[in-house]
Amino acid sequence: MTPETLSAALNDIRQCIDSDQLEQAEAKARAALSSGTGPLDIWHLLAHALRRQGRIEEAKVIQEMLVQHLPHNVVLRFELAETLLLLGDFDSGWRQYRFRYDLPHTTNLKRTVQVPRWDGAPIAGKTLLIHDEQGFGDTLQFMRMIPWVKKHSQAHIILQISPDLLPFAQRLSGADKIIVRGQLPGPFDLHCEMMSLPMAMKLQITDLPGEIPYLHPDxxxxxxxxxxxxxxxxxxxxxxxxxxxxxxxxxxxxxxxxxxxxxxxxxxxxxxxxxxxxxxxxxxxxxxxxxxxxxxxxxxxxxxxxxxxxxxxxxxxxxxxxxxxxxxxxxxxxxxxxxxxxxxxxxxxxxxxxxxxxxxxxxxxxxxxxxxxxxxxxxxxxxxxxxxxxxxxxx
The missing domain is CATH 3.40.50.2000 (Glycogen Phosphorylase B;)
Structure with a gap:
């Protein structure tokens, strides 16, 4: 396949995907891959078409192949993470999900912290900074883990959170100090993004839901x-x-x-x-x-x-x-x-x-x-x- 024909095939398949003609996109991608091999970019689009059709297991096989061939491609790793988590494979999914802030459109959201990320080990006597992430829904979902982390880590916990959700954090147990984004946390030994807590704690479906309710109205x-x-x-x-x-x-x-x-x-x-x-x-x-x-x-x-x-x-x-x-x-x-x-x-x-x-x-x-x-x-x-x-x- 020449560079010109590859470019034309990719554009054709992308247009089908963008217009929700997923079956046509799949057919065109499979035709281009009829020999059983072909450009990884076409395999990537085939995985997209299959996933959006709800054929998640089929998409996963292709996504795993792509990550194997391109292990440093964080976009592929993040897409695989979402598929693994959707299928309930928390062990592998959380590990791949850590690449979520290395994507082209999310790097500006990444917070650079000059201390190690907490790996889930008990750290009695240490101070752990837990900082929330961008989506309110994400924070509301994973705030349940703050009391779990406190009990497991035995650390002094500083929780940094959006001011919009500060009142709920103040009514939640587990944090020794609560600050809002933009405030200086003071000295701390380790940090962890709120949605990296499942990876650190090796969260499984059987651990859920925990104590309900964990958030309370004023x-x-x-x-x-x-x-x-x-x-x-x-x-x-x-x-x-x-x-x-x-x-x-x-x-x-x-x-x-x-x-x-x-x-x-x-x-x-x-x-x-x-x-x-x-x-x-x-x-x-x-x-x-x-x-x-x-x-x-x-x-x-x-x-x-x-x-x-x-x-x-x-x-x-x-x-x-x-x-x-x-x-x-x-x-x-x-x-x-x-x-x-x-x-x-x-x-x-x-x-x-x-x-x-x-x-x-x-x-x-x-x-x-x-x-x-x-x-x-x-x-x-x-x-x-x-x-x-x-x-x-x-x-």
Whole structure:
């Protein structure tokens, strides 16, 4: 294959992938590799096409081959990490996941620390800096490990965290000192990114979920929101229909509020509460016909407000988002809508998650098929609400 024909083949396959013509991309890649060998760039695109079709094991075999041939390519290692974790192979997955801040688009986020990364060994008498990472959902998910690290390491722990999540850290055990990003931590002997803690602690699925809840709402905010919501009778269902637009997979995980109309059609007694923030929160001003929606988005100042609303709601229905993690960490009922091939943390082919015992997962049966997800939720919602009513009546 000449450089010209290789370039043309790669462009052709990429265009198919970009336009979600994954079967065509696979066929073109296999044709170019019909001899059983061929350029690694085409194998790389074939792995992409297979993975996005949900053929994760097939993609993994190719990704492992690529890493074997190009061991210093951090992009390939990170892609393999996400596949391994999606398949539940935590041992290998966490080791590869450490390359997440060596990618071309993430190197500017990497924090250079001039002390060794903690390897999970007991370090009594030493000071360990644990610093959070960029995504709020990531931090909410992995804050559970701070008490575990304290118990195992016997270290003096400094926790550095986003100011948006500082109140939750202050209500969490395990850290001896808490600072926000930008503050100097003082002397420390070792460090560890929050999402490198699973690698250090050799986290397994069987270790999950740990103590639930591990995050708690502010009592004063609870009191405030209980008054605000006092006039709402009947079931209260919080809603989030879109994630952060800058997320690399946002097009596959977010939707418009109008698509959730069937939830209201089957549940006329329920009041839906918008806790949506960001670019699509204005959609709460014009809810679908028949949906009784109270728009709380403009009154939500921070995650403490969201936590209080979730604590007072019967449940949260959400796309893959930080409020979904918050509800799960608080032990609140939450239904999470997932694309056909989800983020690695949700694993594959199961309606539950080891991370959050009170979360139910609703997965697309085919790529882009949100209608089936919403129809399944609409059918299941009256059963859930009736169970909740009976449980409250028995208390």
């Amino acid at each position: 009592p004063l905010r609870l009191k405030e929101w209980r008054k605000k919501l006092a006039s709402i009778r009947g079931p209260k269902i919080a809603l989030v229909w879109a994630g952060r637009p800058t997320h690399t997979n946002d097009a596959n995980r977010s939707m418009d509020l109008s698509r959730l109309a069937p939830l209201a059609a089957h549940n006329r007694d329920a009041t839906f509460l918008s806790v949506q923030k960001g670019a699509k929160e204005e959609q709460a001003q014009t809810p679908p016909d028949g949906m009784k929606l109270v728009n709380l988005s403009g009154d939500i100042r921070d995650f403490d407000d969201t936590a209080a609303i979730l604590a007072l709601s019967d449940m949260l229905i959400s796309v893959d988002s930080s409020p979904a993690h918050l509800a799960g960490a608080m032990g609140r009922p939450v239904w999470t809508m997932l694309p056909f091939v989800p983020d690695w943390r949700w694993l594959m082919n199961r309606p539950d998650t080891p991370w959050y015992p009170h979360m139910r997962l609703f997965r697309q049966p085919q790529r882009g098929n949100w209608d089936a997800v919403i129809a399944d939720m609409a059918k299941s919602l009256p059963v859930f609400l009736n169970d909740q009513y009976q449980r409250k009546a028995a208390e």
